[in-house]
Amino acid sequence: MxxxxxxxxxxxxxxxxxxxxxxxxxxxxxxxxxxxxxxxxxxxxxxxxxxxxxxxxxxxxxxxxxxxxxxxxxxxxxxxxxxxxxxxxxxxxxxxxxxxxxxxxxxxxxxxxxxxxxxxxxFETQSTQKTVSPEPLFSDSVRGKLNRSIRSFAGALGLSRLYNELYFQYCMKIAPAVVSVDALxxxxxxxxxxxxxxxxxxxxxxxxxxxxxxxxxxxxxxxxxxxxxxxxxxxxxxxxRARYLNAYWDxxxxxxxxxxxxxxxxxxxxxxxxxxxxxxxxxxxxxxxxxxxxxxxxxxxxxxxxxxxxxxxxxxxxxxxxxxxxxxxxxxxxxxxxxxxxxxxxxxxxxxxxxxxxxxxxxxxxxxxxxxxxxxxxxxxxAWADPAIMECAYGCTNPFRAENRSAPRLLGVRDTRFKLVMRLEPGATEEVYDLEADPGETRPSTDGPALETRKRLLQAAREHMEKTVSARDPVMRLQARLRDLRCEILG
Ligand SMILES: [Zn+2]
Incomplete structure (x- = not known):
């Protein structure tokens, strides 16, 4: 060798x-x-x-x-x-x-x-102001207080959208000039x-x-x-312009x-x-x-x-x-x-x-x-036959929070042509997409071979869940929790 x-x-x-x-x-x-x-x-x-x-x-x-x-x-x-x-x-x-x-x-x-x-x-950029907040100021300065008053007044008149737009543009105007994207x-x-x-x-x-x-x-x-x-x-x-676009997109x-x-x-x-x-x-x-x-x-x-x-x-x-x-x-x-x-x-x-x-x-x-x-x-x-399984906690954008981590499981099964997506919670229904007929996934497929396909994909989902449940290791979970709590694990 x-x-x-x-x-x-x-x-x-x-x-x-x-x-x-x-x-x-x-x-x-x-x-x-x-x-x-x-x-x-x-x-x-x-x-x-x-x-x-x-x-x-x-x-x-x-x-x-x-x-x-x-x-x-x-x-x-x-x-x-x-x-x-x-x-x-x-x-x-x-x-x-x-x-x-x-x-x-x-x-x-x-x-x-x-x-x-x-x-x-x-890592730190050279910039002291990486982003410009498009959100209302909540400081106790006179400007902050004035801004809050205008905001609630606009809200009462049903003009929140207009207020948000004007405030965003105002933030962009007062933002200090940037000479390089490297600083952002x-x-x-x-x-x-x-x-x-x-x-x-x-x-x-x-x-x-x-x-x-x-x-x-x-x-x-x-x-x-x-x-x-x-x-x-x-x-x-x-x-x-790059800063404006990023702030706008956000x-x-x-x-x-x-x-x-x-x-x-x-x-x-x-x-x-x-x-x-x-x-x-x-x-x-x-x-x-x-x-x-x-x-x-x-x-x-x-x-x-x-x-x-x-x-x-x-x-x-x-x-x-x-x-x-x-x-x-x-x-x-x-x-x-x-x-x-x-x-x-x-x-x-x-x-x-x-x-x-x-x-x-x-x-x-x-x-x-x-x-x-x-x-x-x-x-x-x-070729190989096994579909790809995907999973995550639905909507979990902050895994530090237990309630985020324990959100319902979002589960997907993707084979060559079809994709099953379901949220594992009571009352939720599964969606099947035909990626060939509808590559943009604009509508779950209901006609044609949907029943057979649905059955096959659901079976793969079930097999996956069975394996998952048997793979759980409570000791490892505890160790991970301890690591989260920054505790030292001896031995
Ligand atoms: Zn990433």
């Missing part, structure tokens, strides 16, 4: 499948990755196991469904076996660089198995992470490595580096029709973030080539979930629906020495990613992994 292969796992927050070139997007967001796609395995239907971040990563790194261990385990469980722990035990140098996502931190177990783990949670950015851009990853790679010598990069460039607020915007839009970004009280006029411009900012990611991955790969590490390096690129731009009325990536813009993500796997073949259009759950990567690297999969390797299927273009 030759030298062990290394692996580079790149996860991009909020990157939806239909916004990358190699998945058919018309705008040139990913020229570098597109050039790699020709020699890679591109999975046409990669599906997340849950959304958002905290319900997605357990499957990517630990091949485990997000709610399998119970609601109190957010992120990875204490001591859980992951891709990183397995590879570290196999002699790999392991390093992770995550661009400031608060849910990817040691608190949620993500440092497990990594010799070097940087979460960039201390909330998360470190991909170039900062790539720089650090390169230094780390230089320190590991010739050991095989597992490098995980989690990039936040397409995550809101959308402030792409000006270079990427220029490359994509053919003109310079206006920092003031106005939660606006209806989709009130927001839709800004949609295209917001998407342009989002796309430029993707373009920056693409360019930085290209830079990293170049340096791997120069140091003769690329010929032994497996690259897997995917996303933890997608992003909504009003397709179903929503923005961002709230766990309230499992529509394709949220659950369908890109998945590109480049394996040195392999010519990528056309991958069958079957849904591939993230659950199978870690076992697949381990098989590619010739490392046995641990029994704790719930997924299975699809390497032979990918290599030979053979």
């Amino acid at each position: 030759g030298p062990k292969k290394s692996v580079l796992l790149v996860t991009v927050d909020c990157l939806r499948a239909d916004h990358v070139g190699f998945m058919g997007y018309a705008r040139p967001t990913t020229p570098f990755l597109d050039s790699l796609a020709a020699e890679s395995f591109v999975v046409p239907q990669a599906i997340v196991a849950g959304a958002p971040t905290y319900y997605s990563f357990p499957a990517i790194l630990a091949s485990r469904m997000p709610l399998a261990l119970g609601r109190d385990v957010i992120g990875l469980a204490p001591g859980e076996t992951t891709l990183a722990t397995v590879l570290r035990e196999s002699g790999y140098a392991t390093g992770a660089f995550s661009a400031g996502n608060p849910y990817i931190s040691p608190r949620f177990g993500y440092d497990q198995g990594f010799e070097v783990f940087r979460d960039f949670l201390d 950015r909330r998360y470190p851009a991909a170039d900062i992470l790539v720089d650090q990853a390169q230094s780390w790679l230089a320190s590991v010598g010739q050991r095989p490595f597992f490098l995980w990069l989690h990039l936040m460039d397409p995550h809101s607020p959308y402030y792409p580096p000006s270079e990427a915007f220029r490359e994509l839009a053919g003109r310079d970004i206006e920092p003031g 106005r939660f009280y606006l209806t989709p029709s009130g927001l839709s006029g800004k949609r295209d411009e917001v998407i342009q900012l989002y796309d430029a973030g993707i373009r920056w990611v693409d360019r930085q991955i290209g830079r990293l790969v170049d340096s791997l080539r120069q140091t003769h590490r690329w010929d032994d390096c497996v690259l897997a690129l995917t996303a933890d979930h997608g992003e909504e731009f009003l397709e179903h009325g929503g923005r961002y990536h709230l766990p309230v629906r499992l529509s394709e813009e949220i659950v369908h993500v890109p998945l590109l796997i480049r394996v040195p020495g392999e010519q990528g073949v056309k991958v069958p259009a079957f849904p591939m759950s993230h659950l199978h990613l870690a076992p697949t990567l381990l098989e590619i690297m010739g490392v046995p999969s641990p029994s704790a992994f719930q997924g299975r390797s699809l390497w032979t299927n990918l290599q030979r273009g053979i």
Whole structure:
């Protein structure tokens, strides 16, 4: 057996499948990755196991469904076996660089198995005023009091909407001028992470490595580096306009029709973030080539979930629906020495990613992994039958809160053509979508083979729930709760 292969796992927050070139997007967001796609395995239907971040990563790194261990385990469980722990035990140098996502931190177990783990949670932009509040001022200043009076007066006259609009425009007018988008950015851009990853790679010598990069460039607020915007839009970004658009897009009280006029411009900012990611991955790969590490390096690129731009009325990536813009993500796997073949259009759950990567690297999969390797299927273009399951606590935007975590389970079953979505609570009905006849998921399917399909998908949901219930480990849940409470666990 030759030298062990290394692996580079790149996860991009909020990157939806239909916004990358190699998945058919018309705008040139990913020229570098597109050039790699020709020699890679591109999975046409990669599906997340849950959304958002905290319900997605357990499957990517630990091949485990997000709610399998119970609601109190957010992120990875204490001591859980992951891709990183397995590879570290196999002699790999392991390093992770995550661009400031608060849910990817040691608190949620993500440092497990990594010799070097940087979460960039201390990242600060140079700006003292990152955002401009479009909400009414509640300070005790004279202006604050006056503002409150005008607001309630406007409310009494039924003019709340007008008040909100005027107040928003006023906030924008008095906001201090910004000269650069760099000062507005909330998360470190991909170039900062790539720089650090390169230094780390230089320190590991010739050991095989597992490098995980989690990039936040397409995550809101959308402030792409000006270079990427220029490359994509053919003109310079206006920092003031970018701030205005982000603040406008964030106005939660606006209806989709009130927001839709800004949609295209917001998407342009989002796309430029993707373009920056693409360019930085290209830079990293170049340096791997120069140091003769690329010929032994497996690259897997995917996303933890997608992003909504009003397709179903929503923005961002709230766990309230499992529509394709949220659950369908890109998945590109480049394996040195392999010519990528056309991958069958079957849904591939993230659950199978870690076992697949381990098989590619010739490392046995641990029994704790719930997924299975699809390497032979990918290599030979053979289809597989299992549908992808997705789950999250409905509407849970703050997993720190127990009542949020214990919201009804939102469960989805996605096969090649149909998708079942249901909220597990009394009285709720299931919805089945025919993705072929209705790719926009505008109406649940009621005619045709709906009954048979419904039965098949419900059966898969039942099997999943049975496995989930038997997998629960009360000790692990308690340990996770203790970790939450920042208690030290002895022994
Ligand atoms: Zn995320």
